[in-house]
Amino acid sequence: MTPLPIRLALRRTLKQVRHVRPVRPRSATGLVKAVYRQVERDFGMLAPPTALHSPAPEVLAAAWTILRESLIAGRTASRAAKEAVASAVSVRNACPYCVEVHSATMAGLMSTTDATAISDDNIETVADPEIRAVAAWARGDGSVELPAAQAAELIAVAFTFEYLNRVVHVFLGPSPLPPEVPENAKRFVRGMLGRFLRPGAEPVPGAALELLPAGGTAPDWADGPLADAFARAFKAFEAAGERALSAEVRELVEGRLRDWTGEPKGLSRSWVEPLVSALPEQDRGPARFALLIAFSAFQVDESIVENVPGGDVVLVEIASWAAFSAARRAVELRGVRAGKEKTAR
Template sequence: MPTPFRYTEPLPPRAATGRVAEVYAQLSRDFGIDKPVTFVVLSSAPEILAPAWALMRESLIAGPGSRTGKELAALGVSLANRCPFCVDAHTMLLHATGDHALAERLAAGGRPENEEHARVLDWGERTRVPGGLRTGPYPFPREHAPGYLGTALAFHFINRIVSALLTENLLPGNAQRFRAVRSLGGRALARTVRRPARPGDALTLLDPVDPGEAPAWAGGTPVGIAYAALLRAAMAGAGLLDADDHDLVEQTVQDWDGTHPPLALSGFPDRRERPGARLALLAALAPYRITDEDVAAWRRPEHTDHCLVHLVAYGAFLAVDRVESALNRPIART
């Protein structure tokens, strides 16, 4: 049977126990999708799975701001990161919000007719470029910033995980490319998407250790705690690299300007000489370019699925951190 998983073999969701089972239960209740592969692929590393879900839930689902607006922000991020799986997913979720015409306009490659919607989509796309939001106001009210910023950063992480570790097909045979399937899928999720979610519920799934200081942009909301927890968990993957590879990866991402690498991947480490550094950098800057050969060059008997998830998460979050740290706060709309 075809599998959506490229390089890992997660346990069947029905076999989940402990924190993984708790995350799946909350996903089913609050996201409306039973055990989505975007999170199942992280299940071999529960310490990554839980905060990744928490950041998405507390921002996109339970955070301040309209669900349509935050779906547009997530879609813009996914377009900028060239993640067709997530682009298709958020188009379907726009159907779930009830914005059917908007969803189909975007599915056809168009732009929103509504000026506010267009600004939010554009804002999401521009978040890929560190410092790209230097000028101009946010396209949403000041009090909604934690929801929108958290959503954008969550999907900069999720896009990279998906592109690195899953196939591009949201549904078997790319069935989501048919309008009727998109519409029916959205309608099936409509009740859950439109139901209010209580902020903070996902925080009970996090490790009982202090994740560190929450970012100021989160405004004291649960979004900030979830972000800090994911940062702490993802950065643990640095331990899979030696000191020289660690320094190379972090300096390269720090110098990154948001562009997509050239086809020749000039400047990337050779997979035969520095396979771990290459994988981490690809996860950060071009996860859709990870090949079987890249993974095989790094894999050794001690490199389990747990290790691969951690290495990819480390690279992915370095890019997220670069985007977040370069946010020059615009004057928020009042």
């Protein structure tokens, strides 16, 4: 576990969260407290991308569950391969915050040259063939075969970061480093952050299951504890959408996702207005928010957020449901070709 003084310092990064107020560690109770304890124990710090979900405790538990059970606790794919997938997905989604975090972690798990190539979107120059292959798949190369034994974990990591990238675009800035860190110190601080986030003692798969009730439907690609974890999380995300959005809005977003083939929407938000214009007035603000998170999360700003009534809980629930729905479609679009089994190095 990260030393206490460092953990306390890292907690201050929660001030970077925008649009909502995360629960402070000293104020956490019940489910939020239980999640926070697991996050600091198994991830090394109370990461803002997880803590920002805390106004909605069940969604917080779901977001942490998919992150823990895919990236941190799985035992078939190497952590280096999973960090490569996390970084490549984040590069594809132009999420500088996540690229910076996971590039720092990668730097201690593989050669600096390979880690830099992935974060700079030069995957074809990665020297390690296994790392190059999984990063290329995550970046969208459908011709790549994933090792059969590792496929479920690697797909789970891709799903998790398709989800997190969208949420981070909305609620966090472009860097995990506090703005007061001087430019000439950033390289050192990134290195320190990377050391804290690298795996130490291997967390036991399935420990996050206790945070969510059983139920839900697991995705076809998942198995074992991973299937149970994702089924529980999916159920929580779906329930959040049902609480925060009308059936008409959910049907609109899901219909657009079914027709989506992965192309970016571009720099304009003009495509949103024709879609929401036929909705009742009270649904238009939430629908804009959900559509932008699903398709173009970087375009969400204060003008979009302020037209979503209901406060922090509703904002987090809409964001989580829209990001979850988009992540499910994004993974489906990647396709999976599993080759012969290989073991993690």
